[in-house]
Structures are given as structure tokens and as C-alpha cells.
Amino acid sequence: MSTPGGADAPPRVRGLDTLRAVIDKVRVAVVGVGNNTSALVQGIDFYRATGSLVGLHRVEIGGLGVGDIDIVTAFAISDAKVGRDLHEAIFEAPNNFPRLREGDLPPSGVTVRRGLAGSEEIERVARELAGAEVVLYSAPSGRPDVARAYAEAALQAGLAFINTTADPVARDPGLLRRFEDAGIPLIGDDLASQFGTSVLHHALLRLLEERGLTLTSSYQVNLGGTEDFRNLVENPDSKMRSKRNALGTDKVQLAPLAYMPHLKSQKVAHLNVEAQGWGGTEISLDVRLRVHDPSGAAGVNVDLVRYAAVARRERRGGCPAEAGEHLKSAPTPGSRRTG
Amino acid sequence: MSTPGGADAPPRVRGLDTLRAVIDKVRVAVVGVGNNTSALVQGIDFYRATGSLVGLHRVEIGGLGVGDIDIVTAFAISDAKVGRDLHEAIFEAPNNFPRLREGDLPPSGVTVRRGLAGSEEIERVARELAGAEVVLYSAPSGRPDVARAYAEAALQAGLAFINTTADPVARDPGLLRRFEDAGIPLIGDDLASQFGTSVLHHALLRLLEERGLTLTSSYQVNLGGTEDFRNLVENPDSKMRSKRNALGTDKVQLAPLAYMPHLKSQKVAHLNVEAQGWGGTEISLDVRLRVHDPSGAAGVNVDLVRYAAVARRERRGGCPAEAGEHLKSAPTPGSRRTG
Amino acid sequence: MSTPGGADAPPRVRGLDTLRAVIDKVRVAVVGVGNNTSALVQGIDFYRATGSLVGLHRVEIGGLGVGDIDIVTAFAISDAKVGRDLHEAIFEAPNNFPRLREGDLPPSGVTVRRGLAGSEEIERVARELAGAEVVLYSAPSGRPDVARAYAEAALQAGLAFINTTADPVARDPGLLRRFEDAGIPLIGDDLASQFGTSVLHHALLRLLEERGLTLTSSYQVNLGGTEDFRNLVENPDSKMRSKRNALGTDKVQLAPLAYMPHLKSQKVAHLNVEAQGWGGTEISLDVRLRVHDPSGAAGVNVDLVRYAAVARRERRGGCPAEAGEHLKSAPTPGSRRTG
Amino acid sequence: MSTPGGADAPPRVRGLDTLRAVIDKVRVAVVGVGNNTSALVQGIDFYRATGSLVGLHRVEIGGLGVGDIDIVTAFAISDAKVGRDLHEAIFEAPNNFPRLREGDLPPSGVTVRRGLAGSEEIERVARELAGAEVVLYSAPSGRPDVARAYAEAALQAGLAFINTTADPVARDPGLLRRFEDAGIPLIGDDLASQFGTSVLHHALLRLLEERGLTLTSSYQVNLGGTEDFRNLVENPDSKMRSKRNALGTDKVQLAPLAYMPHLKSQKVAHLNVEAQGWGGTEISLDVRLRVHDPSGAAGVNVDLVRYAAVARRERRGGCPAEAGEHLKSAPTPGSRRTG
Known part of the structure; x- marks a missing residue:
């Protein structure tokens, strides 16, 4: 399940084979701690704990299983969620996705951070993204400026960015070109549910x-x-x-x-x-x-996150063709150059 | 609905362009005057009269439209149907397919003949098939001997044979080989409905x-x-x-x-x-x-009849590959030789 | 479709038994020539022509069958309908209730009149209502002033009034009392569909x-x-x-x-x-x-019209209890006095 | 779940008010430990434990709540069930009614007895029924002799009998008369589901x-x-x-x-x-x-058991009228005499 050679891109030297499994894991920052994030977080726990493969669209992508995804950072704007452990915050109202397994989840160790309120915070967010590889933008649709500000922060920090909302981000030709030039994946826009x-x-x-x-x-x-x-x-x-x-x-x-x-x-x-x-x-x-509904989103996000990680490790900038199967409004191929 | 001139076997020299439309028509003998035949006969009338193309899977096959199909012979076993004009017989009980257009159909000129009761009648039936190109076997499933006897008669008369029932006819390797050797199409078995x-x-x-x-x-x-x-x-x-x-x-x-x-x-x-x-x-x-249900059968039969006619005119024996899309149990390709 | 003799108030002495059938017919003025009126008019024709009783909630009310209802006057406001024979006007757009029987209806002899545009026309309408017994108000909901103006006209002309809309008419206590005092039925408000x-x-x-x-x-x-x-x-x-x-x-x-x-x-x-x-x-x-939908309305209107006629003939003013089964918002019984 | 003291026949003199609640409980013997018995047993536990009233057709009958029903005896014929505690036996295959509450039920204290195999065992069964008031016959339909043998045993032991199967028991006029004469209720036949x-x-x-x-x-x-x-x-x-x-x-x-x-x-x-x-x-x-399905049976059995107990305590023999609402084939009233 490891990625041979690869991974030289951003940035750690791997001294020891024993660290391999850890190093290869996809480190994801999520923006938005709504139902879709609840489904993603709980689902990853479910697959790790049960070993089940039910309902998975792709078991492995580039050697990465579902259990190889680690949520390492999370942003939200609701006071009820900011400052809480991610495994608690995902059950806060108005979230209403059910618990997938009985009993409480153990603490995740990830404390939900306060999301970006304006473009002057891009640098702060970029700093806080350090340590992740992929930013999964999973906030509500309807605030294109916010979506783009997070994309800027991801670009600054050298991270792949996935826009799951209908707001145009990957369809912004200027922004797409900058991701392409930097060899950083930009995936979007608008998720096609796994089964809707x-x-x-x-x-x-x-x-x-x-x-x-x-x-x-x-x-x-x-x-x-x-x-x-x-x-x-x-x-x-x-x-x-x-x-x-x-x-x-x-x-x-x-x-x-x-x-x-x-x-x-x-x-x-x-x-x-x-x-x-x-x-x-x-x-x-x-x-x-x-x-x-949130299962339909998580079932697709779990693929996009892995496509993004693989593309970034291979220094492929822009919107990777394989992500197109899960997008309603991917940028037209003509608008994309290879980095 | 009979076809003046033309009962001889393929290929024919077409002397006059003015005869083309007539000569090209597919001359079909139907075995069984149940609902499926009612749907086929009435549907052909519907498409000719209205010029509509609704619900057609293939508008043309080898240049043949739906209106280019002529039913020239029909066999049945029910006393209520034998001896009647085909356009009346299709409305006899237990048939219950609805009238597709208001009013009575004009007489077809085809009088329903008495169907084969035993293998000693194969020669009689073969004689009565003369003038047709294609035999569409559309009787109820469950009498494989009868199905095969009609196939024998078709082979004797040099006509393509279509078995729409689940009884094994095209899957009879010996029979299939004889059709192949004669350069005569044998299509079957078991119709896949157009939409079931x-x-x-x-x-x-x-x-x-x-x-x-x-x-x-x-x-x-x-x-x-x-x-x-x-x-x-x-x-x-x-x-x-x-x-x-x-x-x-x-x-x-x-x-x-x-x-x-x-x-x-x-x-x-x-x-x-x-x-x-x-x-x-x-x-x-x-x-x-x-x-x-009968529409689902007719919508497929209308293609098979044309596949059969085209294959016969091109002297391709056995089960043509293109017919496979409409069959549940086509003979396996390995069992087929090209004639 | 007019009723010879009959516009005088109830009850009438019937001189001749032979006239009974004619005299007893309910003479209805409809306000609004929409789908519901189309369903009512066509349905009456259907039951008369076929003798069928399918779908009837009550075959007879006070001895009156469905075929005993005559539409003698009709009002509409659309230019496409005013001035047309009722049997044509009911098929004008936006009406889209289907034809219940093949072929055109013969002319009804009732020319659609121009409906009331303001309260200054109440007297005109009252004059034009002469000859009817019952006014069936079947215009769209949402114009309570118009509904009440027609009710005034009906009261002036001495006719029963049925309000099928949700607008408050029978629930207007002052108006209800005046109908009660006059011994004239006022039925409403808001039709409960026969089966919705x-x-x-x-x-x-x-x-x-x-x-x-x-x-x-x-x-x-x-x-x-x-x-x-x-x-x-x-x-x-x-x-x-x-x-x-x-x-x-x-x-x-x-x-x-x-x-x-x-x-x-x-x-x-x-x-x-x-x-x-x-x-x-x-x-x-x-x-x-x-x-x-319009069948659900007509199936109930056909009862209300007969309840109204019977109550008027018996000089029972106000909202008759038996009409309650078909009304969503009948006036509360306490508000009703017997005339 | 057994009832201390109380197996004597109705009506009993109640010495002490403090004993009332205990004494009043309905002591039921069930014949058949299938899904319907599982639903009944688990449901009683559910209502006792939760205090909920959801889905109850009658909260109280003659002062008896659902929690006032005690299963004190149970008969089955499957080796997998006989000899087991009732709270285990109800989950044995082929039973497949789900667990209504998480976790195991505590032992009931009722060991499933071997059911009657022939009429020579009526006396044995009658002895083993001692201590119950009501026999709920909940075995599969199709063995009228067995059903009637249990009814005989109930009659011998002086207990009310409920036949939930389609087999004729209460419709057996001779048997019904004997229950009537003895002042013992006989309820049946054929349960109407609470909601089927x-x-x-x-x-x-x-x-x-x-x-x-x-x-x-x-x-x-x-x-x-x-x-x-x-x-x-x-x-x-x-x-x-x-x-x-x-x-x-x-x-x-x-x-x-x-x-x-x-x-x-x-x-x-x-x-x-x-x-x-x-x-x-x-x-x-x-x-x-x-x-x-089993819920539909239990929801009705819970009423019948209480009707039976009340009728027995009041010495009303035969099929009580109030039970009719839950029976598909009650004996016709004319065939019943009052005891």
C-alpha cells in the first residue's frame, strides 16, 4: 500500500522503512465540519475498525486504502464546533448524520480551528495547514470568495485543493493556471454524489x-x-x-x-x-x-482525496483527469496545461 | 400485404428501379397469431400510417424501415384463427393486446393457415412458406419439437428462421450447422424484451x-x-x-x-x-x-426480422452476431462456422 | 337546455304530471368556465348518454338524478370563452380536462356571458340569473369580493348560492343571516374533493x-x-x-x-x-x-347543486346540514338560524 | 415471572390490598415459541422497561396494563427450544423476530416444556397448565387436532383458551358449548393482525x-x-x-x-x-x-389475553363479544349460549 520512491515532493525525508506506513498516509485538512465531514470521519473509522469493504467505490487508489487517510486539521466557523475535538464536533447540531458505530469515538487529537473570515486571514490559515497534503473544502456552497481564499492558502502552503461546492474555483482559469504552474492539484468543482x-x-x-x-x-x-x-x-x-x-x-x-x-x-x-x-x-x-446524502458525498470525497494526494506526490498540477468521474463541473480539458 | 412477383430465393437481379421498393421489402411468415404477432402486425400498420418513429430501437437496418416488412403468411392452430384474415385473427381471444389505432384494420389479404401438427407435415408447411424470406417463430414456449419442425421446413424452403421461444433451436448444434452450411440464417433462442x-x-x-x-x-x-x-x-x-x-x-x-x-x-x-x-x-x-409485454417482443422482432433478411440476402448462414443483442440464449460463437 | 315555464320561486304547483320531469330539473347558473365546469358539464352529458352510474357518490338526491341537472347560464371573464357556446368554451385553454367522450358535444344553447367585473354590476348579473335556481360559484379562489358580489346577485334574484372556493362567503355571518332570513340556501365554503x-x-x-x-x-x-x-x-x-x-x-x-x-x-x-x-x-x-382534480370537484358539485335545489324548494335558508359532508369550512351550526 | 400464591381458579377473594397488584396479574401459558411469542414476550419486557405506550391498541383492559401480563408456562416441540429458558428459546431458529432492546434478556425462570404430541397427553398438559389463567395457543395453523387437544387440557384445568390459528376450535359448536357451560372463555378463531x-x-x-x-x-x-x-x-x-x-x-x-x-x-x-x-x-x-408480522400478532394477542382473563374472572364462558374485533372467524353469536 506504500508509494515506492515517490513522495519526495512535499516535504519529508524518510529515514526508516519502519516509518513507511505512517509516512505514506494521506494527511488531509478539512474545511467545514458538517454532515459530509462527519460521514467521512466516521466512515474512515468504520472501515479501519471493521475491515469491511462495503459500499466502497474504489478500494485502493495508488496503493492507498481508505484507512490510509488521516484527518490532521479541521476548520469550522460555528462556535459550537471551534475548539472541540473533531470527534465531538461532528455530532454538533445542525449536523444530523447518524452514528455509524455504537459508542463514542475516542478523541481524534484534532482540535477544530476557527475558519477563515476574510482574505486577510489567508496567511494565518496557510500556516495552520502545514503538515497536511490535501485540503478538502467541504463547506456549504454559496460563498465563492471564501472557497477561493482557502484555495489561495492551500497554494501558498503547497497543498492540493479539492472544491466540493458548486462555487467556481477550479473553473477560475487564472487560479487553475497558478496551481498547474506550481505542480499542485486543484480538483473541482461540484461533487457528483456516489449515488444520488x-x-x-x-x-x-x-x-x-x-x-x-x-x-x-x-x-x-x-x-x-x-x-x-x-x-x-x-x-x-x-x-x-x-x-x-x-x-x-x-x-x-x-x-x-x-x-x-x-x-x-x-x-x-x-x-x-x-x-x-x-x-x-x-x-x-x-x-x-x-x-x-452525506454518505454519497463521503463516498466520493474518499476517492478525490486519494487522487489529489497521488497527483501531488507525482507533481501533477491542475485538475487530474481521473477526478472527472466525480465532478459535475470540471474545468474543460483545453483550459488545462500540464505542469 | 402480399408481395407480387418475388418469392424466389436471394440474391435477385433487380431489373427495374421502379420495382426496388417492392422487391426490397422483407417478406415474413409468422408462426403463431398471439399477442406478439398482433403487436407486430398492428405496429407496422401504425408506423406506416402515422410516419411516427416513437419507440423504435432501430429506425433502419440495412436500409430497411419498419414499414418495409410485409407479413405474407401466417400459421396458427386455434380454430378461431385458422381460415380468418390475419387482421381479424389477431383480435381473437385469448389475445388481449389493445387496438393501437381506432377503427378496424382493412383486410390484410393473408388468410391464417393451419399450423403444423406433427413432423409429417414439414413438407406441406415448407411448400406453404414459399414466397417468404423469413420465418418468425412466435408460438408459445414449451414445444421444442414443433419449433424444430418449423425450422426444418424453413431450411427446406431456403428461408431464414427466427426462434423467439426459450426452446433450444439455434442452440441445437446439428441444426445450426445445417443452416450454416446452407448459407441460411438461424436466429435464436429466447427473445430479450425491448424493455422488460x-x-x-x-x-x-x-x-x-x-x-x-x-x-x-x-x-x-x-x-x-x-x-x-x-x-x-x-x-x-x-x-x-x-x-x-x-x-x-x-x-x-x-x-x-x-x-x-x-x-x-x-x-x-x-x-x-x-x-x-x-x-x-x-x-x-x-x-x-x-x-x-407484446410491445416488448414486437419491438425486438422488428429488428430480428430485418437482421435475418439482410443476412439471408448476403448469404450469411447461422446466427448473425448483430442479433445477439436481442437474444437471451444465443449459440456460443465457438459453435458457429461461417457458411 | 333552458327550462320552459320555470323561473318563478319555489315551490311551484305542478299542473300536469306529464310536465313533472321537465319542471323538476335543477336549473343551474355556473360562474367560471374552468376545468371544474368542464368536468361537470361533460360528466352530466356522459351520465345521460351512457346511463352509467360509475363514480357517483349519490345516485339520487331528493329524487333528482345527475341527468336532472341543466346548466342554463354561464359566466366567464376570459375573452376566449365569453360569447362562445358553453360546449365549446369548456375546451378553451388554459382548460385541460380531457374529453370524456369521443367527438364534439352538440351545442348547448347556452352562450357564455361576461362575468361581473365590479359590484356596480350586481344588478345586471341578477337579471341575467333569472331562470336559474342555483348559482354554482366555481371561479378561482382568491377574489372574495367577486365571490360575495355574485352571492348578492343570487340573493337579489332569489337563487341558492354555492361557494366552492376557499374565500369566506358562507362564513360571512351577515351574509349568511340574510340568506337565512330570505329562506334561500347559501352553501360553502371550500369544496372537499370527492377523492383527493x-x-x-x-x-x-x-x-x-x-x-x-x-x-x-x-x-x-x-x-x-x-x-x-x-x-x-x-x-x-x-x-x-x-x-x-x-x-x-x-x-x-x-x-x-x-x-x-x-x-x-x-x-x-x-x-x-x-x-x-x-x-x-x-x-x-x-x-x-x-x-x-376537476373530477373530484365535479363529483361533489353534483351533490351540492342538488342539495341546494332541494333546500330552496323546501324554503330552507342558510347552509343545509347535509352539505357539510362536502365542505372544508362550513359555517358553524350555532351561527345558523332556520328561516 | 411466576406468580406467587395464585394459581387457584377465578374469582378469588383478595385478602390484602397490598397483594392486589400481584394477584391481579394475568398468568398466561403460551403454546408455541415462535416469532409471535418472541414478539409478545419481548414487547411486554419493552413496555415494562421503557414505560412507553407506543403502538398499543388498548393501554388498559379491565384495569390491566400490558405489564400486568406474566408468561408463566410455555410449550414447544422443537428440541432446540424445549428445556431452554423462555428468554433464550425465543431467539432460536427459525425464529427471526429482531431483538427489541439491546443486550440479552435476563432469564425468565420459565423453562420451555415439551408440547403435546397426541391426545393421550391431554391430562399431562392439563396438570402442567396449573398456575395459569389463560392458554394462548400460538402454534402454526394446520393441525386442528393438536389445537383442540390443548383446548381440552385448558378446559380440564379450568383455564381460558385463545386459538390464534385458522383451525376451527371456537367454531366447533360442541367444544364451545362445553366452555360456555363451564363458564370458561374460549376465544377464536384466527387472529386479525393489528395492522396487516x-x-x-x-x-x-x-x-x-x-x-x-x-x-x-x-x-x-x-x-x-x-x-x-x-x-x-x-x-x-x-x-x-x-x-x-x-x-x-x-x-x-x-x-x-x-x-x-x-x-x-x-x-x-x-x-x-x-x-x-x-x-x-x-x-x-x-x-x-x-x-x-409478529408485531401485528402480538399487538392483538396482548388484548385477547386480557379479554380472556377478565371474562374468566367474571365467569363469562364462551367467546366474549369484545374479542370479536380481533378475530377473523369468530363463532356466530347465535351459536352461543350464556353460561
Whole structure:
């Protein structure tokens, strides 16, 4: 699971083989201690403790397993989370992702730091990122300036940056070029969930097409109970646009997102597809999907973090092609130069 | 619907361009005048009359459109159908596929002939097949001897043969070799519906796998109202085996098929898929599918008939590779020689 | 469709038995020529033509069948409808209730009149109502002044008035008293559909309670495609309040109404009920309902119109108790005196 | 869990108020240690431990709460269960009802006895029933002789008898008369689940009727994973008959029961109801129900046990009217005399 040779990049000399396993681990700084971070942190613990491989999209990437990811730094802005051990902070309201295993997690040893409030703090944050390899930006969408400030801090500190929000960061050509020139990965934007409504709906529409059916109409209803979901309900435009892109047709009617706190971190979706087959006869498909939204994010972040680490160790700057499978809005290849 | 002139075997010299459209038409003999034949016959009429392309898997195959298919001969065994014009016989009980267009169809000019009752009638049937190019065997599954007798008759008459039933015909190596040696196509066995429960269920399971989810359990319930479906309910074994093959996993529980006459030619299926995602969290998928079974067959038969005609005109014997997309049990390629 | 002889006030002496059938017919003026009126008009035609009794809540009320209802006057405000024969106007956009029977309806003989634009037109409308017995107010909700102006006109003309909207008319104590004093029925407010989401959801919750289950959570999603539905989407407050009242619990989460034009006059609802049974074990109920909204209104209006006619003929003023079964917000009994 | 002092027959003179709570407890002998007994035993523990009232149909019956039920004797025939403490035996395969609370139950003090193998053992069983008040017969359906032998034993021992199976016991007029004459309650036959498919389906059909809709068609699919369910799959006739009775219409199509072991003690049902409303327009209702079968039985048994105890204490022989709400096939009232 080690990375032979490699890892010379940023920066430690490895004196002893016995340190290898430790040295190879991916050291991640997370920005945002919401449900998605809770799912990531608890999931890593779950896989380490159980040895299970359930639900993993990729067991190994460049020799790195899920258990080889260490969260070494965390930033948040809520007073309830800052100053707390990460393993406590992930259970603070409004987080509502369930406990994956019975009993309390032991302390992580990572104390949540206060997140960046303005661009004048970039240098402070850059200093505090020291020791990490990858910055996973997992804060709510809707604050592009903040996202970019963290990207600046990562660049200063020489760390790979992953933007999971819909805000344009990797799609900022100037910023992307600077990461490329520095040989530092910049991954983004906008996470495609491991298994969400868009993935499923798109697959169904594609299947219909493959089989030669003619789409008559289709709708999608999404209900969710997370804080992220509540934010989307109030500012639905970019989400709806992103959904429409993901579906690749304007024949799908999207119901307004519905925030239902009792669902907690679950999302429920109702899909309907009406089509015509041979001789115009009707085909009708009704689907109900129930899924934990933060699991869908963590299941993808766990790949992106490893793609980022591997690319950085190989000094590949910009957005690595392999990350594209998990992104809704990757920068267009033409805009990327190899570092 | 008969084809003036043309019953001779391929290839033909086309003297006059003005005859081309007529000559090129695919002349089909159907065996069995059940729902699937009703759907095929009515569908061809629908596409000719409306110019619509809805629900078509392939608009053209080798230059042949759907409207280029002529049913020139039909065999049945029911007294209610034999001796009737094909356009009346397709509405006889127990057929219950709906009328695709309002009003009566004009007479087809094809009088339904009495089907083969034993192998001593092969020569009679072979004579009556004269004038056709392709025999579409669309009788109920479960009588392999009858299926093979019609295949013999087709071979004698020099016509391509399509076995849509689960009975082994193309999988009979001796028979296959004789078609190959004669340069005559033999397509089969067992139709994969254009859009049925297996296609959908398989696509969902494959999607889960692609996304890295772990299947926990799954079930499938099928309800149908056709005579074919009633036969399957009473002799479910081969159908269940075929379903299991199509799904490619034994983790799917299959409920007993349920015959519900009020559904008529519709099939309703309930699918459930339970899976685990990141950290073992649950994902749950419930699907209801409603589809006209005979449409699913006709939508595929319309391709197979054209594949068969093209292959015959090109003197390619045996089971053409392109037909494989629509077959559940094609002969293994190794068993096939090129004629 | 007019009623010879008959515009005088109830009760009338019937000279001749042979005239009975004619004289007894209910003469209705409709205000609003939207989908609900289309459903009512077409439905009456359907029952007369077919003799069918399908879907009827009450076959007879006071001896009056559905076919005994004559629409004798109609008001609308859309230029596309005013001046047209009622049997054409009901198919004008944005109406999208389907044709119940093939072919055109013969002319009704009722030309749609221009509806009241302000209270100065009350007298004009009152004159034009002459010849009717019952005014069915079936315009969109949200214009209480207009609703009350029509009620005034009905009172002046001595006609029963039915308010199917959520606007307070029968709940206006002063107005109710004047109808009571005049011995004229005033029925309202707010129609309970013959079979809608609220009726179903309420029945399920009541069943749970009867069986001793404990409700954990519940949600309701409504999708619709009528113009009325589009108005509700934009002004959802009173509808949501009315739904909450109908359900009798605040444990049901209501998703925002979703306007989906492709549904036309259909409404689709998704209901979920989660409950606990013995020992806290989980019970889960998912329902999909598909129904034509205007049919739900017409199926109730056809009763209210007959209740109104019978009460008027019996000189019972105010809101008759029997109408309560179809109203969401009937005036409280205490506020009613008998005329 | 045994009851000190109290095995004498009803009614007893209560010397001391301080003993009341103890004396009043219902002392129950269960026959059959399957899932339904597991649900009953665990549920009583759950309600005692948590003080919760969730999912209870009746909190008190004759002053008796759920926690006032003591299981004092248990019979089984499986070697894996006989001789074990009841609190262990209820988790033996093929039982698969889940643990309602974490951790092991403390020993009950009740050792499972070997059940009756033939009528010559009636006296032995009658002796072993001493100390109980009520015999709850909760063995699998299909062995009427065994059921009646236990009823004989109960009668000999002077205990109330409850037959939860579909086998005719209370419907045996001779047996019923003897219980009546002895002033001993005999409750049966055939439990109506607290919330099962029949209850729900029947309620939906009744609602349709109340609202005046016309049923077009309906189907019901049942999937289950218990041993009881597996037995029904193999001997479906009486179950299907009982379902048809419960629904009160032959318009409902019943799919064959499907045994799916992965469901464990859950039952999943798919219901569909198609109806016509106003003007013949279509109404369509699709329901998915998920419920724990044994909970549905225990939730009803907990009432029947108390009805039986109260009736016995009041020396009311035969089948008490109040039990009728939970029985599918109660003896007809005319066949009962008061003791």
C-alpha cells in the first residue's frame, strides 16, 4: 500500500522503512465540519475498525486504502464546533448524520480551528495547514470568495485543493493556471454524489434511450432533512441548473426541493418516467429512492482525496483527469496545461 | 400485404428501379397469431400510417424501415384463427393486446393457415412458406419439437428462421450447422424484451456496482395478464432460470409469477433493491414498472426480422452476431462456422 | 337546455304530471368556465348518454338524478370563452380536462356571458340569473369580493348560492343571516374533493389511530397541472392551511406544491406514513395517488347543486346540514338560524 | 415471572390490598415459541422497561396494563427450544423476530416444556397448565387436532383458551358449548393482525366506496420471511380464503404469497387499486406496506389475553363479544349460549 520512491515532493525525508506506513498516509485538512465531514470521519473509522469493504467505490487508489487517510486539521466557523475535538464536533447540531458505530469515538487529537473570515486571514490559515497534503473544502456552497481564499492558502502552503461546492474555483482559469504552474492539484468543482437522484435518473433515461423508447415526460421530487438541503431549498437556482445539466434533457420536470427535518440526513426522491415503446404503447416507471446524502458525498470525497494526494506526490498540477468521474463541473480539458 | 412477383430465393437481379421498393421489402411468415404477432402486425400498420418513429430501437437496418416488412403468411392452430384474415385473427381471444389505432384494420389479404401438427407435415408447411424470406417463430414456449419442425421446413424452403421461444433451436448444434452450411440464417433462442423487468433490474444492479455500492438484497415481483404469462405461471422453471441468468446474480429473490387477467397485455413489476453505501449506510430503491409485454417482443422482432433478411440476402448462414443483442440464449460463437 | 315555464320561486304547483320531469330539473347558473365546469358539464352529458352510474357518490338526491341537472347560464371573464357556446368554451385553454367522450358535444344553447367585473354590476348579473335556481360559484379562489358580489346577485334574484372556493362567503355571518332570513340556501365554503390527497391521507392516519399505531412521521407531496394548481403554487398559504386542517395533525410535512403542466388535469400525490407498532417496531406506508382534480370537484358539485335545489324548494335558508359532508369550512351550526 | 400464591381458579377473594397488584396479574401459558411469542414476550419486557405506550391498541383492559401480563408456562416441540429458558428459546431458529432492546434478556425462570404430541397427553398438559389463567395457543395453523387437544387440557384445568390459528376450535359448536357451560372463555378463531395487508386493503376499498368511486380492479402482493409465512406459501388455500373474506369482494386479485427469507420477520405488501370517479375518469392508488408480522400478532394477542382473563374472572364462558374485533372467524353469536 506504500508509494515506492515517490513522495519526495512535499516535504519529508524518510529515514526508516519502519516509518513507511505512517509516512505514506494521506494527511488531509478539512474545511467545514458538517454532515459530509462527519460521514467521512466516521466512515474512515468504520472501515479501519471493521475491515469491511462495503459500499466502497474504489478500494485502493495508488496503493492507498481508505484507512490510509488521516484527518490532521479541521476548520469550522460555528462556535459550537471551534475548539472541540473533531470527534465531538461532528455530532454538533445542525449536523444530523447518524452514528455509524455504537459508542463514542475516542478523541481524534484534532482540535477544530476557527475558519477563515476574510482574505486577510489567508496567511494565518496557510500556516495552520502545514503538515497536511490535501485540503478538502467541504463547506456549504454559496460563498465563492471564501472557497477561493482557502484555495489561495492551500497554494501558498503547497497543498492540493479539492472544491466540493458548486462555487467556481477550479473553473477560475487564472487560479487553475497558478496551481498547474506550481505542480499542485486543484480538483473541482461540484461533487457528483456516489449515488444520488441525478445519477439514478440519468441512468434510467439513458437506458430508455439505449432500448429505443421515446421519453414522454418525467419528473423528480427531492425531499431532504440536512442543513445543506435547507440552504438549497432557499437558494435553489444553481442546484436546479446543476440537476438539469446532469440529466441532459429539459423534458424532466423538477419539483421544488422540500426540506423535511424529520428525514435527518436522509434524502428521499420520487422519480417518474413515462415513455412510449413499440407502436406508441405506454411504459411507466415509478421509483422511490432513499439514501443518506452525506454518505454519497463521503463516498466520493474518499476517492478525490486519494487522487489529489497521488497527483501531488507525482507533481501533477491542475485538475487530474481521473477526478472527472466525480465532478459535475470540471474545468474543460483545453483550459488545462500540464505542469 | 402480399408481395407480387418475388418469392424466389436471394440474391435477385433487380431489373427495374421502379420495382426496388417492392422487391426490397422483407417478406415474413409468422408462426403463431398471439399477442406478439398482433403487436407486430398492428405496429407496422401504425408506423406506416402515422410516419411516427416513437419507440423504435432501430429506425433502419440495412436500409430497411419498419414499414418495409410485409407479413405474407401466417400459421396458427386455434380454430378461431385458422381460415380468418390475419387482421381479424389477431383480435381473437385469448389475445388481449389493445387496438393501437381506432377503427378496424382493412383486410390484410393473408388468410391464417393451419399450423403444423406433427413432423409429417414439414413438407406441406415448407411448400406453404414459399414466397417468404423469413420465418418468425412466435408460438408459445414449451414445444421444442414443433419449433424444430418449423425450422426444418424453413431450411427446406431456403428461408431464414427466427426462434423467439426459450426452446433450444439455434442452440441445437446439428441444426445450426445445417443452416450454416446452407448459407441460411438461424436466429435464436429466447427473445430479450425491448424493455422488460430483466432489462431494468439488470441495469439497476449494474449501476449500483459501477457506483461501488454493495448489494444487500433485492426482489422482483411480476404480474401479467396474457395467455403467455398464464402458461409461464404454470410452468415457471425455465422462465425463472432465464431471469436468473439475465440478472447475473443469485441475490435477487424472484416472487412466483402472478397471472392477473385484468391486466390484459400489460405486465406490472415491483422491484426492490437494498444496498449499502459509504460506511455501511443504507440505500433503498423501489420501482414499479408497467409495460405492454407484446410491445416488448414486437419491438425486438422488428429488428430480428430485418437482421435475418439482410443476412439471408448476403448469404450469411447461422446466427448473425448483430442479433445477439436481442437474444437471451444465443449459440456460443465457438459453435458457429461461417457458411 | 333552458327550462320552459320555470323561473318563478319555489315551490311551484305542478299542473300536469306529464310536465313533472321537465319542471323538476335543477336549473343551474355556473360562474367560471374552468376545468371544474368542464368536468361537470361533460360528466352530466356522459351520465345521460351512457346511463352509467360509475363514480357517483349519490345516485339520487331528493329524487333528482345527475341527468336532472341543466346548466342554463354561464359566466366567464376570459375573452376566449365569453360569447362562445358553453360546449365549446369548456375546451378553451388554459382548460385541460380531457374529453370524456369521443367527438364534439352538440351545442348547448347556452352562450357564455361576461362575468361581473365590479359590484356596480350586481344588478345586471341578477337579471341575467333569472331562470336559474342555483348559482354554482366555481371561479378561482382568491377574489372574495367577486365571490360575495355574485352571492348578492343570487340573493337579489332569489337563487341558492354555492361557494366552492376557499374565500369566506358562507362564513360571512351577515351574509349568511340574510340568506337565512330570505329562506334561500347559501352553501360553502371550500369544496372537499370527492377523492383527493387530503381525504386519503386523513383516512390512513385515522386507520393507524384506530389500530393503535403511533405516528412517527408523515409527508405529502402534490403535483398538478391545472391552472388552478398553478395559482395555488404561487399563493400556497391558504391551501396549506386548509390541508393542515383537513389532516388534523401537525405531524404531516407538506412539500411545496409542484406545478407540472404535462400532468394536465391530473394530480399526482406521494404520501408516506411512518409509524410504530407493538414494541416500537416500524411500520412504513408509501402511497402514490393519481386522480383527475376537476373530477373530484365535479363529483361533489353534483351533490351540492342538488342539495341546494332541494333546500330552496323546501324554503330552507342558510347552509343545509347535509352539505357539510362536502365542505372544508362550513359555517358553524350555532351561527345558523332556520328561516 | 411466576406468580406467587395464585394459581387457584377465578374469582378469588383478595385478602390484602397490598397483594392486589400481584394477584391481579394475568398468568398466561403460551403454546408455541415462535416469532409471535418472541414478539409478545419481548414487547411486554419493552413496555415494562421503557414505560412507553407506543403502538398499543388498548393501554388498559379491565384495569390491566400490558405489564400486568406474566408468561408463566410455555410449550414447544422443537428440541432446540424445549428445556431452554423462555428468554433464550425465543431467539432460536427459525425464529427471526429482531431483538427489541439491546443486550440479552435476563432469564425468565420459565423453562420451555415439551408440547403435546397426541391426545393421550391431554391430562399431562392439563396438570402442567396449573398456575395459569389463560392458554394462548400460538402454534402454526394446520393441525386442528393438536389445537383442540390443548383446548381440552385448558378446559380440564379450568383455564381460558385463545386459538390464534385458522383451525376451527371456537367454531366447533360442541367444544364451545362445553366452555360456555363451564363458564370458561374460549376465544377464536384466527387472529386479525393489528395492522396487516388485509386491514389496510379493506380500509382503502371501504374509503373508495364511501366516496362513491367505482372499483375497477385491485391486486395484492404479499412477501414475507418468517417460518409461518413459508408454511402459508406451501399451503395457501385457507390463507387465501381468509384474505378474500377479509376484503369482502372478489374483485381483488391475490398474487401467490412469496417467501423471501431475507425479509426475516418483515412482511412487504404491494397493493394496487384502480377505480373510476366522476364521468368515468380514472383513479389509481399504489401502496407499499412494510410491517413486522409478529408485531401485528402480538399487538392483538396482548388484548385477547386480557379479554380472556377478565371474562374468566367474571365467569363469562364462551367467546366474549369484545374479542370479536380481533378475530377473523369468530363463532356466530347465535351459536352461543350464556353460561
